[in-house]
Amino acid sequence: MALIDLSEVFFQYEGQTEEDGAVRGVSFGVNKGEWLSIIGHNGSGKSTLIKLLNGLYLPTSGEVKVEGISSAAEDRIWELRKKVGMIFQNPDNQLVATVVEEDVAFGLENLGVPPLEIQGRVKNALEKVRMGEFAKHAPHHLSGGQKQRVAIAGILAMEPEVLLMDEPTAMLDPSGRKEVLDTVLRLHEEQGITVVHVTHFMEEALAADRVLCMDEGKIALSGSPREVFLNIGGLHALGLEVPPMAELSLRLRKKGLRIPETVMSIEEMTEALCQLKSAI
Amino acid sequence: MLGDITLGQFFPGDSPVHRVDPRMKLLLTALYICLTFLVKDFIGYGLLLALLLFCTLLSGLKLKFMLRSLKPILMIILFTFFLNMFFAKGDRVLFAWRFIVITEESLYFAAFMALRLVFLILGTSLLTLTTSPIALTDGLERVLKPLKLVRFPVHELSMMMTIALRFIPTLLEETDKIMKAQAARGADFDTGNLLQRAKAMVPLLVPLFISAFRRADELAIAMEARCYRGGEGRTRMKILRLQAVDYLALLLFLALLAAELLRQRLL
Ligand SMILES: Nc1ncnc2c1ncn2[C@@H]1O[C@H](COP(=O)(O)OP(=O)(O)O)[C@@H](O)[C@H]1O
Ligand SMILES: [Mg+2]
Numbered sequence: 001m002a003l004i005d006l007s008e009v010f011f012q013y014e015g016q017t018e019e020d021g022a023v024r025g026v027s028f029g030v031n032k033g034e035w036l037s038i039i040g041h042n043g044s045g046k047s048t049l050i051k052l053l054n055g056l057y058l059p060t061s062g063e064v065k066v067e068g069i070s071s072a073a074e075d076r077i078w079e080l081r082k083k084v085g086m087i088f089q090n091p092d093n094q095l096v097a098t099v100v101e102e103d104v105a106f107g108l109e110n111l112g113v114p115p116l117e118i119q120g121r122v123k124n125a126l127e128k129v130r131m132g133e134f135a136k137h138a139p140h141h142l143s144g145g146q147k148q149r150v151a152i153a154g155i156l157a158m159e160p161e162v163l164l165m166d167e168p169t170a171m172l173d174p175s176g177r178k179e180v181l182d183t184v185l186r187l188h189e190e191q192g193i194t195v196v197h198v199t200h201f202m203e204e205a206l207a208a209d210r211v212l213c214m215d216e217g218k219i220a221l222s223g224s225p226r227e228v229f230l231n232i233g234g235l236h237a238l239g240l241e242v243p244p245m246a247e248l249s250l251r252l253r254k255k256g257l258r259i260p261e262t263v264m265s266i267e268e269m270t271e272a273l274c275q276l277k278s279a280i
Numbered sequence: 281m282l283g284d285i286t287l288g289q290f291f292p293g294d295s296p297v298h299r300v301d302p303r304m305k306l307l308l309t310a311l312y313i314c315l316t317f318l319v320k321d322f323i324g325y326g327l328l329l330a331l332l333l334f335c336t337l338l339s340g341l342k343l344k345f346m347l348r349s350l351k352p353i354l355m356i357i358l359f360t361f362f363l364n365m366f367f368a369k370g371d372r373v374l375f376a377w378r379f380i381v382i383t384e385e386s387l388y389f390a391a392f393m394a395l396r397l398v399f400l401i402l403g404t405s406l407l408t409l410t411t412s413p414i415a416l417t418d419g420l421e422r423v424l425k426p427l428k429l430v431r432f433p434v435h436e437l438s439m440m441m442t443i444a445l446r447f448i449p450t451l452l453e454e455t456d457k458i459m460k461a462q463a464a465r466g467a468d469f470d471t472g473n474l475l476q477r478a479k480a481m482v483p484l485l486v487p488l489f490i491s492a493f494r495r496a497d498e499l500a501i502a503m504e505a506r507c508y509r510g511g512e513g514r515t516r517m518k519i520l521r522l523q524a525v526d527y528l529a530l531l532l533f534l535a536l537l538a539a540e541l542l543r544q545r546l547l
Contacts, residue, residue, distance in 0.1 A: 051501075054505060056501060056504065056505060078507050078509065081504075081505060081506075081507050082507055085505070085506075086502075086505040088498065088501075088502055088505075090495075090498060092450055092495070093494075093495045093498035093499050093502065094498070094499065094502035095446065096442070096443065096446060096499070096502075096503060097414075097442060097446060098413070098414050098442060098445045098446045099414060101517070102414070102517065105517035106503075106506055106508070107506040107507055108515075108517070109514050109515050109516055109517060110506060110507040110508045110509065110514060111507055112513045112514060112515050113515060114515060115515060115516060115517055115518070115519045116519075118515070118517040119517060122517065138449075139446070140446075140449040140450055140453070154506065155506070158506070158507070
């Protein structure tokens, strides 16, 4: 059984009808230990969808289940939210406390964990995102990437099953983006944490096990990153860019160069080109 | 241009005064305020002065910082002083001109009242100078806890204070950014009469308010996602436990209070 299960989920904001709702009949599962990326153009319903996964929004119809708990079960909503942690886009607007370690403790305090255990788990979580030395710092003195890592630590401390991230790097500079993505990648590999990652940077989606592409509140494409990104015509039709290297390799192929279809990243492209060169 | 506004006046340190538990400090400040109102003569003020000097020296704060805290209310102190000097009743006239009459008693009374204000401010400043706003909020929440019985929203209040402390620097930064952006488009915040300047603030305040509301909205969602559901069933990471220094401080303050009361009885 999948960790998170969505069946025929619809969601409409006030004034929307079923036909123009933000989410229109979405069904999929998130498996334990996988990294799922959700892409799609602005307004395609990604943020709405991800907020349905931890019960911040409740489906207008259909059902979302996390380990068998329905998000509509009011008496178990906190149990569900403990299992499904969430990181938001704006690093500033999700940190509550004036000191880093207090902020990481916030979720645990809400869960009623005993003080000594909180202290241990906070320290541990900060180490995991490599922010241990900043434990006593004020959040507003940190960089955007560091703030996001603190936010991740705050979720990790709660020991969730899944980490949801809604464009966590959209407001960061390139180095902050790399810092945050590397942190989550490491946690995914070392701790096997399940990740659902909404992004509009196609290169970031390359790291995923599976990619869902949203359009008009529906899942338009899905599959492994390679399957999705090789469908260049399909992506263009949805108003999405293709990762630059995938696009380049397609154009080179059209010119008759023998670049493998699987080339998606700069490293792979470099390697493919070097091989071509040495073959000459 | 707004970057140099510091929040509160906390002076970090590791002195015995800094180390006193925030709850105890709040209690001691309350005792100190009682003492200020109990004092009936200048000898009593001498006692208060000795206590303040002792604590200040112990805290490692410069006297300058203590005195600086008087600056914002200097006008009020002077106003109190002159008001009392001119209008308090008395017999032994020192100076009289038309309706202005200054007597020995009124002078004494004016000085006494002004000093009371000075001592109140100095004492509370010592509290805020040696206690971080976070510790203060934390202490306040725990001291006020009994008020929960009468449905006073203690936890909500302290959560509000924490969030305010967290977001004031962020909002100041944002104000600064908007001001610069508007200035780059030719807005002028510094010249013109009061009305013109107030008008110039509108394009500053509107985006600031919109952004503050958006932030509040997003923060509320983020808090909910992290299982926040009010103070019920909540624990805290920090354990506050009273130490020797807390009991010593309490003893000192109680002894002084007793001494002053005894002195007033005997004399
Ligand atoms: N709070 C809201 N109230 C009403 N409509 C909304 C709200 N948030 C989003 N929408 C609408 O729902 C649709 C999906 O939005 P969203 O989930 O934010 O998309 P994405 O995150 O992919 O950009 C959009 O048409 C958007 O205008
Ligand atoms: Mg979005």
